[in-house]
Amino acid sequence: MPCSLARPLQLGTVSTSPITEAAPVSLCARAPHVPADRLVAEMVPPPRFDSVRFETYVPDPNQPSQSEAVTVLSSFAAGLGGAHAVGARRRWFAKKPAATTGPRGVYLDGGYGVGKTHLLASLWHATPAEPALKAFGTFVELTNLVGALGFQQTVQTLSGHRLLCIDEFELDDPGDTVLVSSLLRRLVENGVALAATSNTLPGKLGEGRFAAVDFLREIQGLSAHFRPLRIDGEDYRHRGLPEAPAPYSDEQVTKAAYATEGAALDDFPQLLDHLSRVHPSRYGALTDGVRAVCLTDVRPVPDQSTALRLVVLADRLYDREVPVLASGVPFDRLFSDEMLNGGYRKKYFRAISRLTALARDAKGLVAQ
Template sequence: MDFQPGPSPATGLAAGPLPAYRARVTAGQLKPDPAQELAAETLQDLWRRLRGYDPSTEAPDQGGFLSRFFRRKPVPEAPEGTPQGLYLVGEVGRGKSMLMDLFFACAEVPRKQRIHFHQFMQDCHQRIHRWKQANPGEADPIPPLADSIFAQAALLCFDEFQVHDITDAMILGRLFEALFARGVVVVATSNTAPDDLFKGRPGRDAFLPFIALIKQRLNVLHLEAERDYRRERIRGLPTWHCPVDGRAERALDSAFLELTGQAQGAPCRLTVLGRNVEVTETARGVARMDFDALCGRALGPADYLALATHFHTLVLDGVPRLGPENFDRARRFVTLVDALYEHRCKLVVSAEAPPDSLYESGQNAAMFERTASRLMEMQSQDYLVLPHLT
């Protein structure tokens, strides 16, 4: 897990997230929103309580919480004086990530980390796997995992907190219990209220203690903002660019920046049926990949389903003309589009031709007609404003 210290507060951020938020409203960078203002006030209070927060990573004497963990006795209580975290929940596009980013930039905590929750869990699984390989016969990787995370981050900010995977659900309770017991403070954004996490999934009863722990250690704030800023960003944004050339590449660069606020994302790994699917760039629920990386290798419906549920938008580079000569790629592209469409995932594309001209003739051309129709619909404003289905 690549933990790096967060940036020191920049000019204009040193007074905390609330003044920083109000400054952006005054400057016209943000529109006034009472719900966002309330969330900024809540984050300001947490910012005050966290100033200089730097709990020791040294194991206490016998009887301290780390020694009790080494004896495999879980300790749910956080050390005295640990501030309550925050769970910021609301519909997509209401500004949750923006507010958390302001808070993170301001937070005067020497050891802090902001990370997409899915990436955090993938990194945890990798660390657990490596620990088991290095320590055969040892039964419990959770305490050393919590130690290593805590050594690098006393403040964890999670974007898009969500639990879909049973393997994640199995380790979350014990891992977070261990982190809280070490004094880690968590701030998370989510589209799902704690009581609805992992709802309707097999094995949820075993997950309920984790939900109780979240509600115990994190204050839950519902962000009832009136505007869907994410939909406003994509509304009117051109989503199909052809042919594949420098102009189209620049258009996709611009779209990624507009949707994420970042010129470039970070790589991510999805685990699907025990296999890893590498995603080239990700940021704030947006993935960017090349056509060959998605459809030029042996990926299937489960892989595309994972992509469609984990990301609300896919930026796809370099869709070629399709036909019998590259039918395997065409077939995978059809499966990909079906998964994106069913989950209302948005698609921004550079392609060699418009949808109805991508696969014009030859064997199986008729098969592509439905896909072309879906691709045309996915460019419509009616589709672009639909909520993403996870």
């Protein structure tokens, strides 16, 4: 069975048949290799957040914690200025953390879609240091970097940075949490400032406080370096917006894929199988050049390992603002009740939220 419904034509190939004039690619046909130096170079805010700033964040007037977070983070960024020359940087990093005033890190605590990533990226942009001295990545990307470079090399590479921003800090894997906690401890010793976000479940009043407690406990000895910032509010991705469009038919999705330049067209179960053979650190490269993802036969994810891989792909697609057009079941039925009530539920709710937003973005791909 072919991996994709797409015909085996390269982008740009011209055929006499209109439907193959811009044949879609297949993600299943891609097996990218990502050099370690690319992993480091790409530790910047993703395209979706490349142009965000504190000034473009729109606080909910009913949630004063959002405006307060902007004020605190702006001040935090201003305090990270200093000489950028290598020699000066080494002397600055030689200072012990105790010699600095105020916390060396901030932790943004809140639910889905309150703008934590927007604020984290704004902090990265506002920090007065050249891009090479700032790093931004998800928790998964950070663990992948350690896997690619090794622990000591990662410490050496990131110790020359002024700021490290970690989006979607995950506490559900004890091994990874200990690994990253050890890495952060070494970076703090070298004077690197830290900022992190994580999610709390929607509709759970007060759970954000518990998330902050969990975070500060699990980072083992680093809690004194973090100031928790509570950010209340509802998911902006769905605030005042219509419901996500219902799934389309296989025929509609296929036609849209052939009509959209740079689209990828894949059968959902086969794509899930292909993801098992590609390391999650390469999912970003998997989507290089793809302007829309079209999926047929979307169905509930069969197991936890597959579900976690799909979460990573959803994050990379969301970061890159790649719309997702699909047939089959709605995205809010991807994960079973057992999964949504289990230890990885925060990841699954995040994936549903992001895929729903991307499905809404893809609505215009279907001919009306």
